[in-house]
Amino acid sequence: IIESGTEVFFWSSASHQDLVNSLTEMGIACVNVQVTNADDLMNALEIIAKVFDTDYAHSQLEKYKTKYAEYRQYTQTQVEKIPENIKKSVLVIGNVDSLVGYGDSTYTADWARFVGLDYIIPSNDGADQVNLTMEQIYEFDPDIIVANGIFDVEATYADPVWSVMRATQDKMLLSNPSALDFWSMPTTEAPLQYIWALNKFYPEYAGELNPIDETIFFYKEFFDFEMTRKDAEAIIAGEHYLMSN
DSSP, X not given: OTTTTOSEEEEOOGGGHHHXXXXXXXXXXXXXXXXXXXXXXXXXXXXXXXXXXXXXHHHHHHHHHHHHHHHHHHHHHHHTTSOGGGOOEEEEEEETTEEEEEOTTSHHHHHHHHTTOEEOOOOOTTOSEXXXXXXXXXXXXXXXXXXXXXXXXXXXXXXXXXXXXXXXXXXXXXXXXXXXXXXXXSSTTTHHHHHHHHHHHOGGGOOSOOHHHHHHHHHHHHHOOOOOHHHHHHHHTTOOHHHHO
C-alpha cells in the first residue's frame, strides 16, 4: 500500500484496525466507511465524494442518490401491496460450503426485511456473523436460501444434504447476483438488489421495472460499462459474469 503511493485508505471492518493503525503512523489518511444499513451507505458515498472533491464525483453522487431513492421508494410501494399471509422467509449464508449467517443488525438483514422477507437468523448477541449448522438450517427450513457465493446449483440441488429442504425443492436455493461484488452487500451495486429480489420472490407484485433492463442501465450510468443483454441475463441468473471472468 505504501509503495503504491496511496494517499487515502478507505476501510470498513474492525478486522482492518491493525492495518489502519500502521498506515496512520506512516502518514496515510484512513477513512472509515463502514456500512450496516441504507443510510450508512449513502453517508459512506458522500464521504468518498468529499474526499475526492471533484465535479465528477459530486455529480455522480447526486445521480446515484436519486436512483437509489427511486429504487427504495418503488420497492416500498410494491411491498406494501404484498399480503402478510404470503410473505416468505429467507436465510442468507456465505455459501453452501461456508455456513455463515449475517447478524440481525447487518445490511443483509436490512435489505431482506425491506423487500418484505422474514429474515431468519439465530440469536447472535449482536455479532455481524454467526456460524450455522445444517441442523439449524433444517430446523429453520426457510422458503428461500440465498448464498453470497458461487456454487454449482444443479449439483447442490442433487446433494442429499440439501435436497430435503423446501427451498431446494422449490428451486429457491439461489446464488445472489454479482458483477463486481454481490448485490446483497453494502456496495455501490446494492440498489439493484431490491429490483432483483422483488422480481424473484414476489413476481406478481414486482411492478413494471425489469431487472435486466435496470442492470444494463445501472452499469452504463455509474460504471460507464456497456453491458449486453446476455451479460445482464447471466448476472441475474447468478452466474457472476464480471466477478468470475
